[in-house]
Amino acid sequence: MKAIVVGGGVIGASIAYSMSQGGAEVTLVEAGRVGAGTSSTSYAWVNACEKLTSRAYFELNWAGVRSHCKLAEEFEGANWLHRPGVVQWQDAGAEAAGFDEGDFDKFERLREWGYPVEKIDAQTLAELEPDIDLGTFNEDGALYYPEDGWLDGPVYAGAMVAAARARHSLKVVKGKVTGLLVRGGAAAGVTLENGETIEADVVVNSAGRWANEVVGNPEHELPLAPTVGLIAYTVSCDTSLRHGLRTPLVNCRPDGAGRILLRANDIDKGVPADADPVPSNPAAQKLLSRVKKLMPTLKGVHVEAVRTAIRPIPKDGYSAIGPHPALSNYYVTVTHSGVTLAAFIGEGVASELVHGRDVAEFSAFRPSRFF
Ligand SMILES: Cc1cc2nc3c(=O)[nH]c(=O)nc-3n(C[C@H](O)[C@H](O)[C@H](O)COP(=O)(O)OP(=O)(O)OC[C@H]3O[C@@H](n4cnc5c(N)ncnc54)[C@H](O)[C@@H]3O)c2cc1C
Structure with missing residues (x-):
């Protein structure tokens, strides 16, 4: 063929x-x-825990996660898949998962469908990510996906x-x-x-x-119903950040050589398709100020680069x-x-x-x- x-x-x-x-x-x-x-x-x-609007969509993505893990094992020296775990204390409820019912429990749903997930409290978060200001944490705790991660x-x-x-x-x-x-x-x-x-x-x-x-x-x-996404990258810094974080302030994760990748859904909604992808972009500066609230140790860190993209949806x-x-x-x-x-x-x-x-x-x- x-x-x-x-x-x-x-x-x-x-x-x-x-x-x-x-x-x-x-x-x-x-x-x-x-x-x-x-x-x-x-x-x-790389996840299926955010794909709960239908069982079929969850299963498709879950198959995606497993395929990546298997493929990375088959390639000697595979250096693209990082799986240190992801912590979420934003949008873990019914509405964000696409459900009307008030009693939807993301943790229970994921457990029922066989996804690795744990509930963690402030003390465990502090052990996982010592630089986080616990004042920005959620009283209800967070969901921790110990096998999740990201791909370059x-x-x-x-x-x-x-x-x-x-x-x-x-x-x-x-x-x-x-x-x-x-x-x-x-x-x-x-x-x-x-x-x-x-x-x-x-x-x-x-x-x-x-x-x-x-x-x-x-x-x-x-x-198609495309949407705009903006990502800001900090300069290399001495951060101790190891996990992916989905927080009410910002979603962030390490991006290699001490850089931190930043984005937020609510900020994306105000970004025009022709936004100037420069460090001074107001959306990028907002992401920076939010991540500094989340991790005050980042004081003095600035945005090194910004990129925008259109999601193919x-x-x-x-x-x-x-x-x-x-x-x-x-x-x-x-x-x-x-x-x-x-x-x-x-x-x-x-x-x-x-x-x-x-x-x-x-x-x-x-x-x-x-x-
Ligand atoms: C801000 C943001 C956050 C996201 N977060 C996640 C996430 O957390 N997890 C997740 O799984 N996904 C996420 N996505 C979605 C994910 O990034 C995309 O679904 C994925 O990258 C799409 O890959 P692709 O190969 O289809 O497209 P692309 O990577 O865009 O590849 C398409 C290729 O086609 C080429 N091309 C275009 N036109 C032509 C042509 N006429 N002739 C020849 N070549 C052409 C382009 O040059 C390009 O290289 C996110 C996307 C954005 C923007």
Whole structure:
């Protein structure tokens, strides 16, 4: 089988790796740099504990977490997956999890569904994260996910592409896809901006938030409801922060070499799509002042860099993974939570397209629901 994968983010790179491993002759077409799209500007929390709005969505993400763990074990020296644990004392209630019922208990739900979670008090938090001002903590305690963590998207995507090139026959083409090549009602390849065409038996669209720009035909577009995210990075500092934290002030985690990555949902809501990604950006400065409240030891630390990104979200908020109903040989993978899902989507797409075996976890998330 000859396959084209459009887009080398965490998802396209995973698919290119797994399909190559399965014996397909894969061409990965990437307009920019592998891993430099939304995958490079992500909180990248690898989790299923925030995906409780449906059992199917939880199971999909839980499969995602397990796939990442398994894949990292298979790669000697895998350096992209970090799992020190995550502490949450914001949005652990019903409303944030997408439920109306007041008696929804996130801890109980996660235990029932088999997710590693513990309840911790202020004393345990102080042991886990000594720099936190306990005055900012919640009387009700927090949820601690001891096996959660995050993934360095560009490092992971780069490793998948390098492995598929070295061990299998992956070809990487730098170019922008401007349309699908359609023959007899089926996708037969892609057209590039420079006029070249590449032919294949199947085309997989993994261009994330740009997925509709790839198709060149409004009939094949997917309805999307993208949102803007802003991330600020502190300078390297002598922080003792080790875990991911989801707090009412800010979500933060280590980002290597003493840098701390900062974001907050409520701040994101006020960020325009054309926000200037500079350290003086007011949203970034607000994140900084909040993290200093959370950890007063950060006094004197400043923002070194800011990035903004658009989340690739299908219109109903859930993943779109599967064949396009209006065009044979054309397969779509557009989703939020893509960092969590990448390895599993890679394996699953290879299972469906190379081996002809449907993946049960994908069944509730087919793009056909939109057409
Ligand atoms: C602020 C923020 C926080 C997030 N937090 C989390 C989180 O905690 N956990 C989680 O799991 N997910 C999170 N996400 C979502 C996650 O980052 C994305 O779902 C994921 O990165 C999408 O990966 P992708 O491979 O689909 O897209 P991308 O990484 O954007 O890759 C798409 C690639 O396609 C290429 N491309 C585009 N157009 C073309 C074209 N015409 N021709 C060729 N190539 C093209 C681009 O250059 C790019 O490299 C977050 C996102 C944001 C913005």
